[in-house]
Amino acid sequence: MQDREIDEPAEAEQIKDEVDGTASDALKLYLRDIHKTKLLTAEQEKELAGKIDLGDMAARDRMITSNLRLVVKIAKRYINRGLPFLDLIAEGNLGLIKAVEHFDVSKGFRFSTYGSWWIRQSVERSLMNQAHTIRLPVHVAEEIGRMKRKSGIFRKQMNREPTLEEVADAMEVELTHVRHLMTVTRKIFSLDQPMGERGDFFLMDTIEETSALSASDRIEGVEAYELVSGFMESFTESEKKVLTLRFGLNDHEPQTLDSIGLSFGVTRERIRQIEANSLRKLRRLLQEQDCEEPASAADDGIRSASPSACCTHPPRPALP
Incomplete structure (x- = not known):
């Protein structure tokens, strides 16, 4: 299935509460840039794939740039997993390049179906290698991200911080669920606190690596x-x-x-x-x-x- 068009201003606005201010500005510039390239039709994909097989670098570059928005869409799923959003996009772009190099259009599938796997694998492996020692289960990380989005919407509408009860209402969940997410979030961020007299190491550095399922x-x-x-x-x-x-x-x-x-x-x-x-x-x-x-x-x-x-x-x- 062809990836949907990404509304650059709306996309940046939606996630700005999940990244810091500098990253949000850089993200807007990046989305504005990639939005200039139109998505490919199935016929255009076939034509470019044939040229890529013959070593046409211009065709390869166009296939990559035309699918950069797919990387952004996938990278959004991994926010709050331990890497900055722009780093997630960069890692996803590496997976996109590999997908373009391996894509075989003769099998009859759209590039987005095949490329999504490579993009996700690149992002996930980067998280395994570079993110926190303690990793959240997928559903917990997604719920934390949803909690932050709902809180951000409330702040914009009411010009104040929401109470836990208001967050629970917005998420349509029990208050105890929100309290649990807040507790998990505090524990995660506390691992980043500097330790020692000179603040030259972090609490997470003292935690032994385990074989727990990431x-x-x-x-x-x-x-x-x-x-x-x-x-x-x-x-x-x-x-x-x-x-x-x-x-x-x-x-x-x-x-x-x-x-x-x-x-x-x-x-x-x-x-x-x-x-x-x-x-x-x-x-x-x-x-x-x-x-x-x-x-x-x-x-x-x-x-x-x-x-x-x-x-x-x-x-x-x-x-x-």
Whole structure:
């Protein structure tokens, strides 16, 4: 799906409460600059991809600049994860460049479907390497970001700071939920406080690295699933339905081969054959698309039906 047009002034206004003043000004300038380049049509993507395969650097540059707004849209999801927003954009741009270099238009997919995976991977890996030692679960970080946005809107409308009750009303959540988010936020920021007589180190420097599941680890399968779902569009209806029911995609509960066979009116063995053939086709498509890393993550990705599924769904059956 082609990414929507980004309204440069509105986009900068929406997130200015989540970045510092200097970054907000720089962001406005950046959005104004990238807004000058129009998004590409499907035919234009095909034409540019063909030229890129022949080594046309001008075509490569145009493909990159025409998709910079896609990077901004994706980078917004990672605000308040430990890196400044402009740094998130810069890391996403590196992923965009890799996506342009690997894109194969002959597979029939729009660039935004393929490029989004590379952009997200670049941002997430940067967060793993550079962000705080203690990382928030994805849903908590998103809720903190939503709390800040609602608070910012209230400040603009009422010219004062909102109470916790008013924030809870704006978010349509319980007051205890807002209090929990405020507590988590205070704990995170306290890690950045300078320590020692000369303030030459931070509290977070004294915390030992652990093997706890990071935010990017939690969402890796979800991001892979979004890429996999694009490939599944070329499957037959029976193949898509079997995979959907077998692995609990799209909010379905995972089902056994026997139960799926009953709904189809065929034997358990026939469902197993459809499942095996569908998975072989999926892996082949991933390999042909020249995305080895998405292929390695496909088994996790196909098990995730929504951003919350990676933490709440029961274990899926192992892929053959």
